[in-house]
Amino acid sequence: MSGKQSYTHILKYTGMFGGVQGLNIAITLVRNKFVALLLGPAGMGLASLFTTIVNFFNQATSLGISFSAVRHISELYDSGDTERTNHFVKVVRGWTLLAALAGMLLLAVLGPLFGSSVFGWHADAIDFILLSPVVAMTTITGSETAILKGARMLKPLAKVQVISILSTLVVTVPTYYFFGMSGIIPVFLSMAFLTMVYTLRHSLKHFPYRLRGANGILGEGMEMVRLGVAFVLGCVFGSGSELAIRSLLNVEGGLDVVGLYNAGYMLTVTYAGMVFSAMETDYFPRLSAAANDARAIEVLANRQIEMSLLLVSPMLAALIVFLPLILPLLYSSRFADIIPMGQIAVFSMYFKAVMLPLEYINLAKGNTKAFLVLEICFNVLITVLIAYGYRLFGLWGTGLALTVCNMLNLAVVLVYSLLRYNVSMSRNVLLYSAVHLPLGIAAYVTTFIPGCWMRWSLGIVAVAASTVFSLYFIIYKKTLVWDKIKNKISK
Secondary structure (H helix, E strand, O other): OOHHHHHHHHHHHHHHHHHHHHHHHHHHHHHHHHHHHHHHHHHHHHHHHHHHHHHHHHHHHOOOHHHHHHHHHHHHHHHOOHHHHHHHHHHHHHHHHHHHHHHHHHHHHHHHHHHHHHOOOOOOHHHHHHHHHHHHHHHHHHHHHHHHHHOOOHHHHHHHHHHHHHHHHHHHHHHHHHHHHHHHHHHHHHHHHHHHHHHHHHHHHHOOOOOOOOOOHHHOOHHHHHHHHHHHHHHHHHHHHHHHHHHHHHHHHOHHHHHHHHHHHHHHHHHHHHHHHHHHHHHHHHHHHOOOOHHHHHHHHHHHHHHHHHHHHHHHHHHHHHHHHHHHHHOOHHHOOHHHHHHHHOHHHHHHHHHHHHHHHHHHOOOHHHHHHHHHHHHHHHHHHHHHHHHHHOHHHHHHHHHHHHHHHHHHHHHHHHHHHOOOOOHHHHHHHHHHHHHHHHHHHHOOOOOHHHHHHHHHHHHHHHHHHHHHHHHHHHOOHHHHHHHHHHO
């Protein structure tokens, strides 16, 4: 694949899944507006705690199948061996059912312990028993999604995500309107069920469930499980870090602070990260297929970084400048305290745009130990920094901690990638970073200018400069978009 074709491919699928994620964000913003009004910060904090606990048990028991299966299915699918591909799908599903059952049982038994000992609040055991099927359904959805990714069925996957997103809005708002905080668990159950059904509907068209001949399949797929277990351990440390952070914030400031932190985190880290949504879906399978070609790995990683920087940077600059206008529309005046946090936390995404494509190299090559060590170090560091950041500077300190931690993590990953895989940053990556990061800093500086007219004028200039720079390279220099435009005009 030529240079422009490769960049065009990245743009296409980043646009597809970034667009899906953008729709998700738009609908989530509408939903969160209603949720903020209906539940308030305390209700959003409680939902965040339940989400964190469910994610922890899902990641701890899922064996990492939703991720590791992609690598193996992708290799088999590219080989053209339909029989082996179908058989491995059966293996994946066998392990998935076992993991789903284990996760459901463990949450039902251990969930109350987490609620009381980790978060310091009382929750009835029945709450966690009712939530436990969410873990099982999420595990099944994750494995079926991995099957679609590995088999390059990206359009059906995008359809599933769109339908799930729309269902979220339809279910969530009426439930919270009529039941308030009592509707949190029913919302979790209904959304997990609907997403599972939509995903199964598409995956079963191509890979029907075949129970016949399933005896002994759990003796297979150990390489997948070993990679998955490393991924799980990394995720467990990640979820454990989230548990520790939210527990600290709950103890130090209460559910209101947890809700504010979660809202700020969603606005910046999660929403700004929509450009990264295509990496696991498209980039990782391609990287896995080229895992034995050192030069191809370096080229793929750099091209992914370049496009990520070009696409995400204007969005980040705009978020810094316009967050004071966006926040009241998305939440309510009670969430105004998260504006300074969000504006400083945005910078973590600049570093993440470079870091993520490099982190995938370890997983694509099956280097589980390195992945696990890096994940553990990152999660320990972010927990410590957020704890100190909050105690010293409040919510703004948590945003600063997110940025500092990602910057330090990027430095470690860059050095490791160079020494272990001889992967270095291309001149284009250095150029884009040297332009976009200062523009982001300039946008942030404008937020401190006293004069309203001057502040907004200079902020808009910084955003416009970032946008024009990216569009020039995306449309004219790197992809086939300009050629296609000229062809249409000539016709």
